[in-house]
Amino acid sequence: xxxxxYGATTVDVDAEGYLTDFSQWTREIASAVAREEGIAELGPAxxxxxxxxxxxxxxxxxxxxxxxxxxxxxxxxKELYELFPGxxxxxxxxxxxxxxPEGCV
Amino acid sequence: MRKLVIxxxxxxxxxxxxxxxxxxxxxxxxxxVIDRDNEHYYQPGFLFIPFGFYTKKTILxxxxxxxxxxxEFVVTEIDRINPGSNEVILQDGRNVGYDYLIVATxxxxxxxxxxxxxxxxxxTIFDFYxxxxxxxxxxxxxxxxxxxxxxxxxxxxxxxxxxxxxxxxFCDACLRRHGKRDxxxxxxxxxxxxxxxxxxxxxxxxxxxxxxxxRMVTDFNAEHIDAAARKIxxxxxxxxxxxxxxxxxxxxxxxxxxxxxxxDEFRFLPTDPNTLRSxxxxxxxxxxxxxxxxxxxxxxxxxxxxxxxxxxxxxAIEGKELKPDFDGHSNCFVEMGRGKAILxxxxxxxxxxxxxxxxxxxxxxxxxxxxxLNHWGKxxxxxxxxxxxxxxxxxxxxxxxxxxxxxxxxxxxxxxLK
Numbered sequence: 081x082x083x084x085x086y087g088a089t090t091v092d093v094d095a096e097g098y099l100t101d102f103s104q105w106t107r108e109i110a111s112a113v114a115r116e117e118g119i120a121e122l123g124p125a126x127x128x129x130x131x132x133x134x135x136x137x138x139x140x141x142x143x144x145x146x147x148x149x150x151x152x153x154x155x156x157x158k159e160l161y162e163l164f165p166g167x168x169x170x171x172x173x174x175x176x177x178x179x180x181p182e183g184c185v
Numbered sequence: 186m187r188k189l190v191i192x193x194x195x196x197x198x199x200x201x202x203x204x205x206x207x208x209x210x211x212x213x214x215x216x217x218v219i220d221r222d223n224e225h226y227y228q229p230g231f232l233f234i235p236f237g238f239y240t241k242k243t244i245l246x247x248x249x250x251x252x253x254x255x256x257e258f259v260v261t262e263i264d265r266i267n268p269g270s271n272e273v274i275l276q277d278g279r280n281v282g283y284d285y286l287i288v289a290t291x292x293x294x295x296x297x298x299x300x301x302x303x304x305x306x307x308x309t310i311f312d313f314y315x316x317x318x319x320x321x322x323x324x325x326x327x328x329x330x331x332x333x334x335x336x337x338x339x340x341x342x343x344x345x346x347x348x349x350x351x352x353x354x355f356c357d358a359c360l361r362r363h364g365k366r367d368x369x370x371x372x373x374x375x376x377x378x379x380x381x382x383x384x385x386x387x388x389x390x391x392x393x394x395x396x397x398x399x400r401m402v403t404d405f406n407a408e409h410i411d412a413a414a415r416k417i418x419x420x421x422x423x424x425x426x427x428x429x430x431x432x433x434x435x436x437x438x439x440x441x442x443x444x445x446x447x448x449d450e451f452r453f454l455p456t457d458p459n460t461l462r463s464x465x466x467x468x469x470x471x472x473x474x475x476x477x478x479x480x481x482x483x484x485x486x487x488x489x490x491x492x493x494x495x496x497x498x499x500x501a502i503e504g505k506e507l508k509p510d511f512d513g514h515s516n517c518f519v520e521m522g523r524g525k526a527i528l529x530x531x532x533x534x535x536x537x538x539x540x541x542x543x544x545x546x547x548x549x550x551x552x553x554x555x556x557x558l559n560h561w562g563k564x565x566x567x568x569x570x571x572x573x574x575x576x577x578x579x580x581x582x583x584x585x586x587x588x589x590x591x592x593x594x595x596x597x598x599x600x601x602l603k
Binding site: 142145146147148151157158160161165166167170 | 340450
């Protein structure tokens with residue numbers, strides 16, 4: 081199992097850098113992962129998304145779809161792309177310490 | 186008299202009623218099947234219509250033909266389920282009460298979910314997930330002078346997740362056969378990060394796209410389609426121009442589910458992934474495309490689920506605990522054109538892997554590798570579908586639960602064992 085160091089903390093990650101053990105997640109690690117993903121600082125809007133994703137994951141065992149984020153009223157898809165450029169759900173999941181969203185087969 | 190009601194007489198509903206009429210005594214149980222029409226399409230055949238191999242007529246039979254005797258078949262639109270009073274409300278005003286309900290109302294394309302998609306609908310934008318769409322596309326392809334064909338997946342999950350890939354492969358093969366491949370650029374646009382959701386199959390299928398000179402655009406979420414300028418626009422600003430757009434629009438469950446207030450954001454019914462019972466209602470079960478389960482929306486899945494759902498429904502009736510037996514098993518042929526197809530077999534935990542199927546080593550069908558035998562398997566499956574699968578007969582050597590024997594994870598594979 082690969083590991084990764086963020087400051088003084090070592091966490092278990094998968095091959096793509098997603099945390100494999102959510103109990104190791106902290107807000108500091110989230111900020112460090114965000115920087116790696118090109119997001120200099122996590123603002124309140126970022127945190128709102130991250131926290132919603134964690135809540136959904138806890139309830140449903142999977143990260144919410146873009147559609148769900150949109151429909152839940154947390155954030156519009158356009159804003160989501162502005163906050164997490166590139167693949168927003170994947171980036172937000174990584175920052176939130178969740179496993180990589182697989183999408184359905 | 187106790188009452189079982191099945192909503193939908195597609196693959197899942199038909200298989201279930203064929204199983205259950207045999208298992209529930211006629212003197213104790215009345216069974217009613219409700220569907221909005223009496224047209225049963227062999228849906229894997231839609232892919233073959235745009236290329237002129239099939240027509241609508243070739244793959245259409247009446248639903249009633251596949252229902253057993255001793256079952257009431259009602260053809261009408263369902264307004265909604267009222268789970269509080271155990272009733273189904275029909276649009277003609279009738280109410281149908283139930284003791285147990287099976288939801289098998291499937292999934293459908295909803296092009297109106299993407300702004301602009303309907304602007305060029307069936308002019309320069311086509312689907313092949315409906316019989317009419319597939320026939321309209323056949324006519325369009327016949328006279329297509331050349332240019333860029335974009336094969337597009339709008340949003341996941343979709344029915345038969347490999348169908349758009351098959352469409353791209355078929356397009357390539359047909360154009361080559363007619364000596365026109367150099368006049369057409371084929372682009373595959375997907376919201377996924379690769380050709381498929383799972384790493385090993387994604388790599389194999391991605392390599393095949395590359396080999397066939399089909400350009401892949403990944404992580405693309407269409408914000409809107411500019412039909413006048415003929416381009417799809419991603420939320421991140423990327424644009425993909427097309428001359429002909431073959432899209433798989435957003436797939437959603439039946440509007441009836443939404444009217445009943447029972448669906449998720451895609452109108453799919455929240456369902457226990459292993460027992461197939463509704464997460465909320467003890468006397469409601471679901472199978473096939475109508476569920477929210479993280480497995481393929483495909484006929485093979487409905488077939489595998491049916492064997493488990495029959496047992497669980499009978500256990501529920503007898504007051505026994507349900508068995509968490511469904512493992513997400515899915516099995517499908519991926520048509521490549523030129524007489525070859527790939528076969529994939531997987532479940533919730535095990536992604537499609539190379540190997541042999543259904544028997545280890547001797548196969549005879551190779552997994553995750555193009556072969557002629559798989560192509561013949563795909564063609565033969567139409568017969569199996571009408572004559573065995575819908576009637577609830579077991580398909581020899583293919584059990585409801587996935588078998589790991591015969592599969593091998595490549596040593597250098599991405600992903601890794603879960």
